[in-house]
Amino acid sequence: MSDSLAPIRVLVVDDQRVTREGLMLLVGLNAGMEVVGGAADGAEAVAMAHEHRPDVVLMDLAMPGTDGLAATRTLREEAPQIAVLVLTTYADDRSVFPHCELVRRDISPRTRVRTRSNGRSVPCTRA
Numbered sequence: 001m002s003d004s005l006a007p008i009r010v011l012v013v014d015d016q017r018v019t020r021e022g023l024m025l026l027v028g029l030n031a032g033m034e035v036v037g038g039a040a041d042g043a044e045a046v047a048m049a050h051e052h053r054p055d056v057v058l059m060d061l062a063m064p065g066t067d068g069l070a071a072t073r074t075l076r077e078e079a080p081q082i083a084v085l086v087l088t089t090y091a092d093d094r095s096v097f098p099h100c101e102l103v104r105r106d107i108s109p110r111t112r113v114r115t116r117s118n119g120r121s122v123p124c125t126r127a
Contacts, residue, residue: 007034011054013045013071014038014087015063023058023087042071049079061088 010027012035014020020038028035036052039045042059043066049057057075061068072084 005032007032008056009034009036009052009054011036011045011048011052011057012038013040013042013057013063013068014060015040016060019060027058042066042068042074045071046074046078049075049082053079054082056083056085058085058087061086 010033012020012023012027014023017040020040024035024038027033036054037048039048041063045057045059045068046066057072059068059072068086068088072086075082075084
């Protein structure tokens with residue numbers, strides 16, 4: 001990475017402490033990335049995003065309280081410049097596709113989602 005390029009600022013959001021800290025460690029090992037924080041739920045994620053101004057939020061969907069879908073909707077309204085990358089262990093289409101619809105403007109129409117339950121790859125275009 002060139003010294004003249006600013007690192008990609010990343011906020012990691014997951015309610016599972018071990019997962020969150022592990023992702024923060026992995027992201028932090030990349031020379032072109034800087035972890036700006038870790039949040040345990042969607043409300044904390046939105047607050048930290050306003051405070052730290054990340055370029056990217058790694059967002060878990062399934063969290064108690066304010067979930068990842070609600071937090072992403074809030075970020076879309078309040079900080080649309082922040083990209084959101086979804087992290088989830090959901091295996092069913094009904095849980096994944098509403099999120100795809102929300103963030104679809106940030107991804108290529110050819111982007112596909114691989115579901116864990118059956119391993120099939122489906123376009124991220126259904127609501």
